Amino acid sequence: MSYQRNQNELLLRGYGCKWNARTFYSKLALGYRVKKGKTMFDTKSHMSSRRVGVVASLLLLLVVVCAPAAQAQTRLIVRDSLGLPGINLTCLLTGCKVVTGLGDPNGQLFLVTLPSILNPITGLLRLNLQTGILSVEVDQTVNTQPTYAAADPSYLTDETPTSYYGTTVWHGYLAQPGNQLVRTAQTQSTFNVTGAGATVAVIDTGVDPSNPVLKNVLVNGYDFTRNISGGSETNDVNVTPNLNAAQTATLNQRTVAVLDQRTVAVLDGGPYTDFGHGTMTAGIVHLVAPQAKIMPLKAFSANGTGYDSDILRAIYYAVGHGANVMNMSFDYSSYSPELATAIKYANKNGVLSVASAGNDGQYTVVYPGGLPGVIDVASTSDNDVQSSFTNYGAPPVWITAPGESIVTTYPWGTYAAGWGTSFSTPFVAGTAALMLGKNGNCPNWVVPIGLANAHYLGNQNLGFGRLDTFQAVQTCQLF
Secondary structure (H helix, E strand, O other): OOHHHHHHHHHHHHOOOOOOOOOOOOOOOOOOOOOOOOOOOOOOOOOOOOHHHHHHHHHHHHHHHOOOOOOOOEEEEEEEOOHHHHHHHHHHHHOOEEEEEOOOOOOOEEEEEEOOOOOHHHHHHHHHOOOOEEEEEEOOEEOOOOOOOOOOOHHHHOOOEEEEOOEEEEHHHHHOHHHHHOOHHHHHHHHOOOOOOOEEEEEEOOOOOOOOOOHHHEOOEEEOOOOEEEOOOHHHOOOOOOOOOOOEEEOOOOOOOEEEHHHOOOOOOHHHOOOOHHHHHHHHHHHHOOOOEEEEEEOEOOOOOEEHHHHHHHHHHHHHOOOOEEEEOOOEOOOOHHHHHHHHHHHHOOOEEEEEOOOOOOEOOOEOOOOOOEEEEEEEOOOOOEOOOOOEOOOOOOEEEEOOOEEEEEHHHEEEEEOOHHHHHHHHHHHHHHHHOOOOOOOHHHHHHHHHOOEOOOOHHHOOOEOOHHHHHHHHOOO
């Protein structure tokens, strides 16, 4: 897929045209499943932009294919070499509005909107021609899509209280097959690694700050959907569940999570299709690296939608606030130049990027997993078979990890089971934290090498194979 085509897709979507582009991450708990997608790593190629030619072709497409979307504001990500004074002057001349800076270290990146009364084609052209403007791209919206689900795992109901690094967890959470397959407990005990000293930024729907398993390892995050400190996903619901009802139930036939019955009334309906997703991914990071700190960065709403601009802000925030690893259990199919710039900045500053390969079951490229320097993760079963829903290849993903019937934490102190590359990814992010933390002592540049020391599955589409935390951490001892 060429750079120009990707940009065309972005602009067409941004101006209200219908475009059959793949969506974002995945659904989970109540009747939704979780997805996260990405594919490719080192061998991933990039395309450079020629702004004038690309903009000309984009505008031509917009004129031919789309009627001007006069009913809604157009959101744009703009890079201005003159910084805030420059973009303020540009908007004064062109009629746009500066919404916020996006946190890049040079102070050049901004979210701006074109008013609904302004023809978006005319506005984009005028904006591009202003002095100091380096680039403009549509602030694309990403959405969730259904993925795979199967029978509820028996170990989800194994509620036997078990001590785990200062907290009490369900035994099924620790003993689940996927966790045993990657040898988490053996790695922790043999090398005395827990992730202590490392911080994993979870860019997702937020994390429940009161969750008894996670609350002691959370560091202050941020909610970019509301522009407030914290990163709590429970702000998305205005009702507290009835904690007196403790019946375990399957929510519906297509669910990818089994929750306590007390959550059903609170989360019934479309606005909550991905509520809990962030707490679930954070719980898997904690399962692997129980003393690593978790930084909740909320860039998505409970309905599973988010903006590219909020993801960019989250990446720059993570780098600026001491994260060592970023877990990105989401994907979008269209290339974003500014996303590539943000990931490159994170890599340059020693922050490891781990992203999911996606849940479309295709040989395809998605982002950020398809960007250079990103460790993208596909999903396999507990029998080391490629999951039917996982993306793969194009070129090979870096690694796979268990992504079926994964039991993990859920808001309000309960647990859920999920299927998808969303849940494969934090297994790898947690392992990176083990390697970078106390007693792991891995140099940052060694982590991808250690992760590549995996259980090879004989499938070239699945990269170096299935994650083995023991072999990954063992590699650190060689450096």
